[in-house]
Amino acid sequence: MKRRNLGWLLLGSLLSSSAWAESQLNLTKGVTDVSQNVYELHMLVMWICTVIGVVVFGAMFWSMIFHRKSKGAKPASFHESTKVEILWTAIPILILIGMAWPATTTLIDMEDNSNSDITVQVTGSQWKWHYKYFDQGIEFYSVLSTPKSQFDNRDGDNGEKWSNENYLLEVDKPLVIPVNRKVRFLITSDDVIHSWWVPAFAVKQDANPGFINEAWTKVNEPGIYRGQCAELCGKDHGYMPIVVDVRSEVDYELWVNEQKIAMTKAAEAEAQSLTAKLPMEELMALGEQTYAAHCAACHQPTGLGLPPAFPALKGSELATAPSKLGEHIDVVFNGRSGTGMQGYGKQLSLKEIAAVVTYERNAWDNNTGQAVQPADVKFIVDGTDGASISDATPVVEEAAVETPVAAAEVNLDDLSMDELMSKGEEVYNASCAACHQASGAGMPPAFPALKGSPIATGDVNAHISMVVDGKPGTAMMGFAAQLSPQEMAAVITYERNAWGNSTGDMVQAKDVAK
Template identity: 60%
Template sequence: MLLPAVGVHAAEREGWNLTQGVTAISQQVYDLHMTIFYICVAIGVLVFGVMFWAIIRHRKSKGAKPASFHESTKVEIAWTLVPFLILVGMAIPATQVLLDMEDTTEPDLTVQVTGSQWKWHYRYFDHDVAFFSLLASSPEQIRNERQKRDTYLLEVDQPLVLPVGRKVRFLITSQDVIHSWWVPAFAVKKDANPGFINEAWTKIDKPGIYRGQCAELCGKDHGFMPIVVIAKPQEEFDAWVQKTALAQQKAREEEQRLLDMEMPMDELMALGKQVYDSRCGMCHQSEGQGMPGVFPALAGAEIAIQPDRLVDHIDIVVNGKAGTAMQAFGPQLSLKELAAVVTYERNAWGNDTGDTVQAAQINAVKSGEDL
């Protein structure tokens, strides 16, 4: 066996072994893993040792004669009873760990985790805080036009922030297809199924930054929805919650103020390009050419150039399109960002409609009003 030969600690340093993690439950999982591993090593050594000893000791060249016996009751009982006892011995600690992993009772904090193609949404119960967490690795890094950082594809714009030393319950679900929320350092890996809620929990022992990924093949950008968790002491977490809640409240107030404003074309186009590149370009491509048979082109598309299709254009960006990969961006983007990206799509790549979409028009579509 390779691991005993090089040592368990060396294997951990090389990334061959299971992550020990930073929670009590992750340590339990690691200890169980190593216990079962050593049992398997012992069985392997014993079985192969006896087998090779028998091959060498009773080989024909030494004049060994094969035994002639049939149906030994003692042997039958032994090779049935011994594996049974071994499995029972393995099942007892495994059952205890599984029960501890599923015990989500009496949490200090509850966070709803919602997966969607291809991002995570976090909502803190008992706090007025909710946000989307998106990949922060730049398109230039993905296209190999810029040097990749050490955290390439494992960095986000808004990480999940959790307190140290508090039991955190996760309610995990999905908006579209099956995802899987996986943070190895917490020993947490739960499927996010549309229409269902799965529960998990953690209690982080050490402040720090912990990274994970979606562990379910959920579509073409499956590799682009990482998880980043920042664990802070309780007082720092409380300060972060207060600051974030205040910022989100101000953002909502700013949106209401925008309803009475007219943004100029140049401001809309500049912001729209940023939003398009970060949210839309992966599917519809950087020049709006789309991916034939998968994602429709926007350059020259009727919905993006005909004046009478403006409401349809806004509606599909805000509410998505059922039965397709087109998501509803209404809950994800601000009114200003939605107005800007629709304006950009109607005036980029030669579309040149001259249309400027304002926050009030977006709000009317979100509210179901007639424009």
């Protein structure tokens, strides 16, 4: 009797909701209303399935035990019953409706991105996350902070990392959001498919290159919440964590102000670096540090790479030929399409890019003697011929770099309307259609429509300014560093006359150059 009572006690404790909630094998309840709904839906369906399983298997085993042949049971001979047929069709339908109703309600809630207080663009790339706050003008990259020497066992110390419950789940800059405010996420990718997943929020959304997926959250409790990329996105997929720091509204506003001050200081430091001439020793030290943090995972600390996906830099023509210096800078800043090499222009300062290029051209016995300055990087990325820097102003340790003062010649010739429309359509499809769509319908509210919009049918000077300089606090970036005045003039003309806009405006390169 005691054993029977103990068995029932154990069974009851295992099946209790609190035991299931605390079990590591169960879903977590999370810290949002949606995550709570998902948990309750999961438990409801689990108990329905459990009851069905107990009834079905109970009837089966009871029949096998008490109606077996050894007990003299005779098989019954009967035909189907219409009433039974109706019952075992109706009951499953009612059960499915009972599960579908809360499931549908929860799914609708998960997709309702309306009335958000904050919008954050989340962009995945190998292997980090980029966060951009549309309403604050704040953006930054979030990268795994665990040293590579620790997670590939090169330091031989396993004790510390295994004792850290957040091993491989720490980043240098977490995403910061306020408590009790609806945050909308626009999720995309720079390269391959990623997946932004934070279990405590019940948010898991694919980041697809060329597409914008949406999600949202409203967190009820301040704290640190962690997640990971949930899509196999490459060799370092396991080193792409997500950390969200949920703060009180007061602390969040303080953080926003701190970020704006830091961005202002960074911009000032960037401007000052353009007139500085750094010694080789400082460039090499900063370059080695930058290379270890951002390049060594693919190109290896030895510079030997992992061919063919990640070519060697040691002894390579790109990193040793004087005539390739401009191309080398351009590849580090803008990346190389069609390969695994991404651009670091948005992630690193001009000083860091100059330093890492200097390091790559002088480490591992490359020994070119070239010391690249931030002004040289600025000179290349502003649209100058990539090879001219090495030909016109060789940069070597013994000779300081003279900052180039003249840009390449710019074509300001006028074009006819047909030429502008043809060239504009080509530029639009290459640079604008991914966000504003080929039809000009956009993807509001992040990427507003151009068809019939005030910006494309109103003041032409405002339209030019938008394309040239972008619009702070939105996803609209300036194209002055990517397109020539003639290309910008053409695409503006196209936008003002395509899709029925028909303003008749012809914008020329000289209008943009003003």
